[in-house]
Amino acid sequence: MNMKALCAISHMWSVHHLWWRMMAILFVLSAWFVPLNSAHATTTVHVLETWSSGDDVTLARNQNFYLRLAYDTDKPAGIWITPYFHGKKVNVGTSPSQRYSGRGEALAWFFFFQPGDEVDEIRIKAGDGSTNNTPVVAVWRGHVVASGEAAAAQDQPEWVAEMNARAKAAQDQAYHEQMSKPVSAGDVALFNGFMLTMLVVGLAGIAAPAWGLWRWRGGWRLAAAVPAVMVVFVILRIVIGTSTDPTSHNLWPFEILMVSALSLVVMATMKVARKWFGAGG
The missing domain is CATH 2.60.40 (Immunoglobulin-like)
Structure with missing residues (x-):
């Protein structure tokens, strides 16, 4: 191997050694400053x-x-x-x-x-x-x-x-x-969607037991009367309560939503039971 090749190899080794020394210095500095920054950011x-x-x-x-x-x-x-x-x-x-x-x-x-x-x-x-x-x-x-x-x-x-x-x-x-703050279009759409969902669930919770009372016969009709009575009771309670005290049912839409959702669950369960026992839809 001639002298020129040895010089090239020596130069490459020096550069490589210097690079690792720089990386080691940066690692030490990062280990030193990062905890300081983290501590500085605490409350x-x-x-x-x-x-x-x-x-x-x-x-x-x-x-x-x-x-x-x-x-x-x-x-x-x-x-x-x-x-x-x-x-x-x-x-x-x-x-x-x-x-x-x-x-x-x-x-x-x-x-x-x-x-x-x-x-x-x-x-x-x-x-x-x-x-x-x-x-x-x-x-x-x-x-x-x-x-x-x-x-x-x-x-x-x-x-x-x-x-x-x-x-x-x-x-x-x-x-x-x-x-x-101005109301965004997304907020308006979300609110309208929520109110529409409440309206649909409320109407369905009232209509489902009424449909059962009209279509079903015998004990199934009596069973459909249970959610119907629940919904009517809650609505009458809201009407009577607000007539005497207008502030007594400030959240009345949610009251109707809750009883309507329960009515839908009861009616859906009975509809599945009717099919299971061969009583039709």
């Missing part, structure tokens, strides 16, 4: 104070337990609280969450449904609301118990009133922004 929350204050609190009837939270996040995130007692979730009412960005303070609260219920831990979650992307980021530990007594007159801290007012203003703004 941090900590409890500044509570009201009622203290680590052992008794809440009166219909009284809220408030938490003043400080947050720091690089992307919009919601903040939710979940009270626990001895490691199990407690059935309580909790505050909703708006979207938070940057740094600031947030107000969270919960209230008891039943006297005697207790809380010894409040887990604070932050994220987009999904199971995988809303981890527990902070925990408050103390003891809060529900009392059946009426709340005594006491002054709330200024931060409770101020943050409640800010939260309500943010909710009102979000509501107005949502209502001001």
Whole structure:
């Protein structure tokens, strides 16, 4: 092998060696910076104070337990609280969450449904609301118990009133922004399709037992009378209820839809049974 060939091979080896060194450097840099970026993207929350204050609190009837939270996040995130007692979730009412960005303070609260219920831990979650992307980021530990007594007159801290007012203003703004958005053609089509489906199911649920009463004989006619009576009962109940109190059946279309769907299921089952026993269609 001549000198020229040896030089070429040496040059190729040097280039190859340099390439692997560069790849190794890039790998180390990526391993160094990626965790930093991931850590930088997380949301941090900590409890500044509570009201009622203290680590052992008794809440009166219909009284809220408030938490003043400080947050720091690089992307919009919601903040939710979940009270626990001895490691199990407690059935309580909790505050909703708006979207938070940057740094600031947030107000969270919960209230008891039943006297005697207790809380010894409040887990604070932050994220987009999904199971995988809303981890527990902070925990408050103390003891809060529900009392059946009426709340005594006491002054709330200024931060409770101020943050409640800010939260309500943010909710009102979000509501107005949502209502001001133009309705898309897809939304209109979806709504019209839903209403048409409700109308078809409602009419079919009324017509099916009426058809059975007209066509069937004997015990089958009596059986068809059962869904017919159900539908008539619900309709009469809505008519009588709204005549005395117009707000008593605000969701009456859904009531008719539900009983009509049940009527269709009953009639379809009986039609299959008639064919099985050779009674015709």
